[in-house]
Amino acid sequence: MPTRRPSVSLDSHVPLYTQIKDVLRSGILDGRYPPMSRMPSESELMSMFDVSRITIRQALGDLQKEGLIFKVHGKGSFVSQPKAFQNVTSLQGFAEAMSASGHEIINRVVQMRIVAAPVEVAAQLALSEGGSVVEIHRVRLLNRSPVSYEVTFLPEAIGKRLKRAELATRDIFLMLENDCAMPLGHADLAIDAIAAAPDIAQALDVKKGAPLLRIERLTHDAEGTPVDFEYLYFRGDTFQYRLRIDRERPAAGTSRVIRSRHKQSKNN
The missing domain is CATH 1.10.10.10 (Winged helix-like DNA-binding domain superfamily/Winged helix DNA-binding domain)
Structure with missing residues (x-):
């Protein structure tokens, strides 16, 4: 036996x-x-x-x-190689969202450094041009496979409070809220598709030029102050962002006006 x-x-x-x-x-x-x-x-x-x-x-x-x-x-x-997804109707960190679905998340910290903010980053974070920011690069692994490459920019005063060792195991959102006592409010997202640059392609184990989903995300604290600007690069074959949208109903009186105009046009 x-x-x-x-x-x-x-x-x-x-x-x-x-x-x-x-x-x-x-x-x-x-x-x-x-x-x-x-x-x-x-x-x-x-x-x-x-x-x-x-x-x-x-x-x-x-x-x-x-x-x-x-x-x-x-x-x-x-x-199978299931395509994970995150619902963008709520503001959550990647691990926070994926863990709730039973996925295993591992972070690989590529680098963490203080740099002069690029022009776009300074504008997004409402900093003076050339102001110092903490720049963080991480590869996120979903069920042991690389799924996203994240480039995060934080104002220096905030970023210096985050520990590199913690970045390997935790979401930045949770670190901001729990370690820095900084409640988050909302985020603005822009989504497009790009070809993978060589360094990102290597980190995500895809071919150079492979299609990636790119998210630009600017997160604000509860008072509306921008505190976190990110470029998130996702493998299109392993991940989806999902969004539910509701149809807006016509304002009160709009349908009556349309019917009235239609009736007038018939009489004419």
């Missing part, structure tokens, strides 16, 4: 299929099961974990609901 995996316990209060799902999920996230690779068959998993087929199917069903695998009739289950 196959040896049961140490991470799966009959004595645990966690259901067996959930334990198995977590083991397989970890294997997907750490690359043991690469994107588009075939997962072990149901029979192989039954032998691996020494459990029934129904238990394996429950575990695989949950992984499929999470978007981590997909099934091909007659061929089995395969690891």
Whole structure:
């Protein structure tokens, strides 16, 4: 009889299929099961974990609901490369939004330095031209794969209060609010598509010139003062920004005016 995996316990209060799902999920996230690779068959998993087929199917069903695998009739289950998304109707940091969806986020700090603010950055942050800012470059990894390259500019007085070690594990938004006691209010976003520059392409593991989604984001504190200006570069094959918009109803009386004009035109 196959040896049961140490991470799966009959004595645990966690259901067996959930334990198995977590083991397989970890294997997907750490690359043991690469994107588009075939997962072990149901029979192989039954032998691996020494459990029934129904238990394996429950575990695989949950992984499929999470978007981590997909099934091909007659061929089995395969690891998918799900496209993560962030809803831009609320102001959240990347890790804050992704963690809520069960994704694993790792930050790789490329550099953190004090520089003279470029003209556009100075204008956005309402600083005098050439004023000092802290410039931070980070690669954000989603489920162990690079998904975005972030270039952040903060006024020097604010940026110097952030610690490089903390930048490797936390969102800047949360650091501003919790460590700097600076409640955030709103952000202005501009979204476009660009070709990847060589350094960003290398950091995101894409070809030079590959299409990227670029976000310019200017964040203000609760008093309306600009405190954080960023260029966010996202791989288009792994990430989406989503937005819900509602149709505005005509102002009161507008429809009556339209109907009245229509009636007059018919009479004429």
